[in-house]
Amino acid sequence: MSASTDDRGPDAGLRPPAGELRLVDDVPAAFAALVAAEAASASRRGDGRLRLALSGGDTARSCYERLSELAELDWGRIDCFFGDERCVAPEDAAANQQLAREALGASFRRLGAFHPMACEDPGGYAELLRSQPTLDVAHLGLGPDGHTASLFPGSSGLEAPGDAWVVRSSDPTGRNPYERVSLTLVALARFSLVVFTVAGASKREALARVLGGEDVPAARVRAGRVLWLCDREALPGEPR
Ligand code: 6PG
Numbered sequence: 001m002s003a004s005t006d007d008r009g010p011d012a013g014l015r016p017p018a019g020e021l022r023l024v025d026d027v028p029a030a031f032a033a034l035v036a037a038e039a040a041s042a043s044r045r046g047d048g049r050l051r052l053a054l055s056g057g058d059t060a061r062s063c064y065e066r067l068s069e070l071a072e073l074d075w076g077r078i079d080c081f082f083g084d085e086r087c088v089a090p091e092d093a094a095a096n097q098q099l100a101r102e103a104l105g106a107s108f109r110r111l112g113a114f115h116p117m118a119c120e121d122p123g124g125y126a127e128l129l130r131s132q133p134t135l136d137v138a139h140l141g142l143g144p145d146g147h148t149a150s151l152f153p154g155s156s157g158l159e160a161p162g163d164a165w166v167v168r169s170s171d172p173t174g175r176n177p178y179e180r181v182s183l184t185l186v187a188l189a190r191f192s193l194v195v196f197t198v199a200g201a202s203k204r205e206a207l208a209r210v211l212g213g214e215d216v217p218a219a220r221v222r223a224g225r226v227l228w229l230c231d232r233e234a235l236p237g238e239p240r
Pocket of ligand 1: 056057058059060084085086097114140141142143144147148149150
């Protein structure tokens with residue numbers, strides 16, 4: 001079942017502010033299948049490479065662990081970037097790049113390229129992204145407060161100057177630890193596809209706010225296509 005913005009079906013209330021909500025039983029499996037399909041599609045155009053921006057968090061970890069199981073994936077054609085990073089040492093357990101290395105396991109070493117974000121040089125990372133011939137898929141999570149990447153409610157990253165692509169941004173409430181760097185909404189909009197992964201009852205309130213039209217950071221994301229992969233437990237109104 002999917003509820004796109006032009007869907008008039010029974011779930012017409014479940015409309016993300018942009019793009020399509022796709023209800024799936026297994027979010028990590030659906031994510032892995034989506035990336036495989038996008039990689040196959042990318043192999044038939046341009047330079048044949050898939051440029052994929054990774055996220056952080058527990059849902060992302062599960063998604064990358066599942067993705068790593070796809071032995072048939074042409075990993076050498078996949079170049080990994082990041083949507084955000086915490087300002088900690090690269091091997092720190094809190095680092096998104098460390099999460100990716102751990103979750104991708106043996107597949108990590110088969111990647112075509114791996115471009116971790118460094119807090120010290122947000123401008124340099126922006127230039128790296130701008131120099132890419134394509135920006136194909138950005139993976140995003142949904143935080144309980146409606147944040148995504150490291151764009152928190154009220155954070156400076158949300159109101160980044162005009163054409164900034166990468167900013168140092170932290171949660172002004174302090175609920176989400178660490179100083180961070182994050183892609184801005186302007187940068188995310190340059191991706192062909194942004195895919196949100198939302199799993200479990202703990203996301204129900206945040207997803208309800210997005211679907212209800214509340215102006216939370218995740219609801220502001222626009223791109224070529226926006227796809228919300230959600231499981232039933234995360235859907236508002238589902239029996240607990
Ligand atoms: C981060 C992530 C963040 C995450 C959401 C969802 O660096 O923390 O980029 O935006 O995706 O907080 O995380 P969970 O899947 O763990 O709820």
